[in-house]
Amino acid sequence: MYAIPLTENAELRTLEPWQDAEFLAHIDRARSHTDPWIPWASRSTDLESAHATLQSYADKQAADAGRIYGIWRDGVLLGGVMFVRFDAKSGTCEIGVWAEPAGEGNGLISASVRHLLAYAFGERGMHRVEWWNSAGNARSRAVAQRMGMHLDGTLREQSLYKGVRHDMEIWSLLAHEWSGEPKSA
Template identity: 70%
Template sequence: MYAVPLADNAELRPLEPWQAAEFLAHIDRARANTDPWIPWASRSTDLESARAVLQGYADRQATDSGRIFGIWLDGTLVGGVMFVHFDAKAGVCEIGVWSEKAGEGRGLVSAAVRHLIDYALVERGLHRVEWWSSTRNERSRAVAQRMGMHLDGVLREYFPHNGIRHDKEVWSLLAHEWRPGGGSAPGAAAGEPKGV
C-alpha cells in the first residue's frame, strides 16, 4: 500500500473493494454533492452496491483500463479521483473526480488530479488526457481550467441522469501542453473551444 501526500493532513491512496464500508459512508455524506454528476453515486446505496463499484475499478486496474483513488483528510475519506478509462495503446485517458463538502476548497482535488496527469502523460507516456463534465458542474469546469485544459466542445443533451438530459463538456490536455510536476506548459491557453 502506498500514499501520496497532498497536504500536511491529506493523502491520495488506492481505493479498493475491501474499503467498501468506508466508501459507502463517504458516499452517503457526499451524495447531495456527487449524485447530480456521477452515475455510480446514485447506485452506491448499500454495502453490496458500493463494493461492486470498487470491484469494477479493481477489474479495470487489472486490465490497465481504469483505476480509482481516494483522498483522505485527517484520516477520513472525503473524495477521490479516477481514471474513468485508460487506453495506453491509443494514448488517451479520462480523469474524473468527486468530493464531499469537507474536502472542498482545500486544493486537494486539484493536487490529486496533477498526480494523475503526471502519471498518465509523463510516467506512462500517454498523449491526451480528457475531462468530461456536465455543463452545469461549475466546480468540475474550474478544475479543468486550473489544469490548463482546452475546451474541445460541448455534446448537447448527451446523457440522461436523474431524469435530466445533461450537456457534456469535453476538455483535453495534450502531453506537450503539460509541464511535469503540475502545470500547463508556457503558452498553453485554456478555456476556449478549439477553432473559435
C-alpha cells in the same frame, strides 16, 4: 500501504474493494452533492453495490483500463480521483473527480489531479488526457481550467439524469501542452 502526501494531513491512496464500508459511508455523506455528476454515486447505496463499484475499478486496474483513488484528510475519506477510462494503446485516458463538501475548497482535488496527470504523461506516455463534465458543474469546469485543459466542445443533451438531459463538456490536455507544472489551485 502506499500513499502520496497531498498536504501535511492529507493523502492520496488507491481505493480497493475491501474498503467498501468506508467508501459507502463517504458516498452517503457526499450523495446529494455528487449524485448529479457521478453516475455510480446513485448506484452505490448499500454495502453490496459499494463493493461492486470498487470491484469494477479493481477489475479495470487489473486490465490497465482505469483506476480509482481516495483522498483522505486526517484519516477520513473526503473524495477521490479516477481514471474513468485508460487506454494505453491509443494513448488516451479520462480523469474524473468527486468530493463531499468537507473535501472542497482546499486544493486537494487539484493536487490529486496533478499526480494523475504526472502519471499519465510522465510514467505512462499518454498523448491525450480528457475531462468530461456536465455543463452545469462549474466546480468541475474550474478544475479543468486550472489544469490548463482546453474545451474541445459540448455534447448537447448527451447525459440523462433523473429524466432530464444535460449537456456534457469535453476538455483535453495533450502531452506537449503539459509542462509538468499545471496552474496552481
